[in-house]
Amino acid sequence: MPTCPRCHQTVDAQAIACPYCRTALKAHGHPGIPLYRSVGEESLCATCTYDEDDTCNYPQRPHAKECTLYQNRFQPVATHKSSVKPIDSWLRRNSTWLVLAGIVVVSLVLALRMN
Numbered sequence: 001m002p003t004c005p006r007c008h009q010t011v012d013a014q015a016i017a018c019p020y021c022r023t024a025l026k027a028h029g030h031p032g033i034p035l036y037r038s039v040g041e042e043s044l045c046a047t048c049t050y051d052e053d054d055t056c057n058y059p060q061r062p063h064a065k066e067c068t069l070y071q072n073r074f075q076p077v078a079t080h081k082s083s084v085k086p087i088d089s090w091l092r093r094n095s096t097w098l099v100l101a102g103i104v105v106v107s108l109v110l111a112l113r114m115n
């Protein structure tokens with residue numbers, strides 16, 4: 001169990017404020033973001049989506065016993081992200097390359113017209 005940095009009472013790992021002195025406990029994750037903890041010996045990474053798709057670069061991977069990013073791969077993602085269409089997220093992720101490709105195409109067209 002973590003302790004409060006000010007009054008040193010034992011506090012819940014997912015607490016966003018100390019129940020004794022009301023100090024905000026941001027070190028345990030941003031307020032409102034749960035800290036996931038493994039049950040038993042198995043690490044969280046073993047059942048984490050981000051380990052399965054190899055997108056996690058947390059140093060504690062693959063032995064994380066506590067993690068704020070953990071996403072159970074057996075449970076569907078129930079965030080606003082699921083409403084984003086795959087093409088939208090693809091465009092967003094590759095927008096830099098699309099802009100560069102556009103510049104190259106325009107430059108080529110202009111270069112060809114000048115000849």
Ligand code: SF4
Nearest residue numbers: 044045048051056067
């Ligand atoms: S997000 Fe956390 S639980 Fe998931 S693989 Fe990375 S360290 Fe492990």
Ligand SMILES: [Zn+2]
Nearest residue numbers: 004007018021
């Ligand atoms: Zn306290």
